[in-house]
Amino acid sequence: MKNVLIIGANSAIAKATARHYAQQKDSLYLLARDPHQLEIQRGDLAVRGASAVECAAFDATDFASHGRLITKALETMGHFDIVLIAHGSLPDQALCESDFEATLQAFNINALSVISLLNHIIEPMRERRDGCIVVVTSVAGDRGRQSNFVYGAAKAMVSTYLQGLRGRLFHDNVCVIDIKPGFVDTPMTAHLSKGVLWAQPEQIAQRIAKGVEKRRATVYAPGFWRLIMFVVCSVPEVIFKRLKL
């Protein structure tokens, strides 16, 4: 039985992942913004077989509260085997270009809140010399595109941070996994039209579980995005800047 802390637990990817671990009879602690939806999840995960489910309300941009929330989760669980950070929101790119408040908010939610949380999580994991930290970023962070670069830049900040952290925690036997999903059919993307590249949250959850099992570093989800992003990143800038991507 593993202890799994899930932050941003109401996100579709986190939900699918929580269900996976519940069915393995693991113990879960959920943090998310909407307490009502958390209650629904608690019932669901208990029926699915989780040996324990605790939850608490959490506001990503209330940085001051993070320490207290993590400490409380740690007291309840004793230790963390897996920490999944999955919260995020897709900002309005056009609005962000004219309204710095919106940009700041996007960075607070998608990047700085993650780093704040990690600050509180690193120490207990290190002391125990075991476990996995898993953070959901995005393929959007691999290269800035004109349609989506605020979100992309925030995710890139987290990915770069994780790269460094991975090395820092390597000798402490704590693995740091960067999950980079492509297009996922979730409420966050409900307004976009879907094509063949779109994946279901359950597929991403499978990739996460496998990534943890094999202690991977960077996991593209689904796997074909590694190839797509390799191609996208190989396009020379003189051409790329002319593409309406």
Next chain:
Amino acid sequence: MKMHSWGRYPVSDTTLEAPRTQEDFTQHLAALRGSDDVQAIARGMGRSYGDSALSPTVLATKRLDSFIAFDESSGLLRCAAGLTLDAILQVFMPRGWFLAVVPGTRYVSVGGAIASDVHGKNHHVDGTFCEHITELKLLLASGELVSCSRTQNAALFHATCAGMGLTGVVLEATLRLRRIHSSAIEQRTIRTNSLEETFEKFEENLDCTYSVAWLDCLATGQNTGRSLLFLGEHADDEKFITPGKRTIAVPFSSPSFLLNRYSMGLFNNLYFHKPIRAGQIQRIEAFQYFFPLDSIQHWNRLYGRQGFLQYQCVIPDEGALEGMRKILNMVSAAGKGSFLSVLKKFGPANQNLLSFPMQGYTLAMDFKFEKSILAFFDEMDRVVADHGGRLYLAKDARMSAAFFQSSYPHWERMRELRREFSADSIFHSLQSQRLGL
């Protein structure tokens, strides 16, 4: 957006809404009430074949996919309506529980299974899916959320079960699971050489929990109605295999000319003559027994872009043999026919107003969509009507209002009840419009 259901016919323009919670549903409904000329219908996995889950506005229940509670002592499971039977089986089969009734695919939602009052291979013993529902929560057009059961709001309960989503949106249900002692089924296969023999074998094996016959619908003359009858019982070996997810998919619509009378005749012939050990008991996993087609994702694409129609009728016992023979003769004479033609013995009908099954035999056949098929279906309708039968609404995309109204004796009660609860101010499907509900 363009939307179709499993048969890929018809295709209609819809606005899709996918509320996340019960409260979201209430809000969406309030917004719909505010606008005029509203037509909306709930939709689960879109596995009904025709136009019963199509409407200008479609309310998807797919995000309401949570378990709520399970009582180990009674086997009662409470869950949200968007949860699929697949999800229930994945969680509960390894723990020794099975659904009381499963249709031919596990990729349907609980809400959809209730709306169509689906049946399975054990109908003659256990009745329909809804007969194992103890309670449901229904969101009415007024925005009110009501609990219905056989004792509370009973009229609404019997209208909602098999109600094709026309009374409101089912948001939650409580269903009774069945204890099993193995994840396997002990299957016995009987080969029959004529329709009479197929019927005889069904009647001889009425005490068998599961029974279904695959018919070679292209066989002619003496061979008409030859079949493989599959009988099944839950095994008892206390072995539980966690069902795998490995499937193959049909990636895109295949050219529909690949399915013609020759290729289908060949397939049917080979299938009929597949080696079986008569009378011997074969142990197969439940998923393979109940859901053979679920291992091929998007198999509906095999019928090409134009899609296909399924014809599923039931004929009461008295005229069943004669009626079925007439229909099979028509099918083989026209050379139309399908890969999978399925015959099944039904037990008695239940009290749900629009429930399909009744004491008799049901036959289901798939047909590639082509213009001539609609006239052909009308011809088959006449035979079914002459023998006192009817068609399954979950499979229908074209039946006439007149045939529907003459074959479903409680349809007027359904229409009255819809008026009584103002369901007809919002909830309409293309099918309900066509049928005059």
